[in-house]
Amino acid sequence: MYFCRYPSPLGNLILAEEEDAIVYCQWEDTIDEQKVAKWTEDKEQNSVLLTEACRQLTEYFTHKRKTLNLPMRLNGTPFQLLAWEGLRQIPYGETLSYTGLARQIGREKAARAVGNANHHNPLMVIIPCHRVVASNGELGGYAGGTARKAWLLEKEKGNNKL
Structure with missing residues (x-):
């Protein structure tokens, strides 16, 4: 798993990628501290997909993009x-x-x-x-x-x- 921090105007977003899909994007200050600590131990590792996700987020926050078009994998009911x-x-x-x-x-x-x-x-x-x-x-x-x-x-x- 790769993850990165994206510094949005509203605080850091933590993004994670696994097997060429975005699987996680949450506000850092709302995440369980143990999860953040584990990721910090593993060190941030960027990837081509996370770089693209950050680029699209920047465009979204600067009014240049209305939708984020990223491969994602969702786990839920x-x-x-x-x-x-x-x-x-x-x-x-x-x-x-x-x-x-x-x-x-x-x-x-x-x-x-x-x-x-x-x-x-x-x-x-x-x-x-x-x-x-x-x-x-x-x-x-x-x-x-x-x-x-x-x-x-x-x-x-x-x-x-x-």
């Missing part, structure tokens, strides 16, 4: 995989409610389960779970913190300039 695929269908700059996402994936009564799947999204930013909000328009939760979620949503609306 069948419902999580379905919900994460639904997240990828939400257009840049738009939001969808948890209920709306549940409806979109054909599980109309599973809004809470959608929220739970979002919480376990292994590829923050790459799979845009920040685009899902509460039915009343409030932000709802975000594993990276609601301040980051608000910033990402404003950035995608064109309101944040770096």
Whole structure:
């Protein structure tokens, strides 16, 4: 496994690649310290794919890219995989409610389960779970913190300039 730190405007993202696929992208300050320590022991090792992922993230954060097109491998339950695929269908700059996402994936009564799947999204930013909000328009939760979620949503609306 290869991993790297990407210094985003919102803090470091830890990315991991395994067998030519991105398998992990999380905010460093939200990761279990033991996992970070193990990776630190192994030392950061960059790869062609991680270099490309960092390039695409830079383009995303500087308003030059709306989607990240990277090979990825997701491990989750069948419902999580379905919900994460639904997240990828939400257009840049738009939001969808948890209920709306549940409806979109054909599980109309599973809004809470959608929220739970979002919480376990292994590829923050790459799979845009920040685009899902509460039915009343409030932000709802975000594993990276609601301040980051608000910033990402404003950035995608064109309101944040770096």
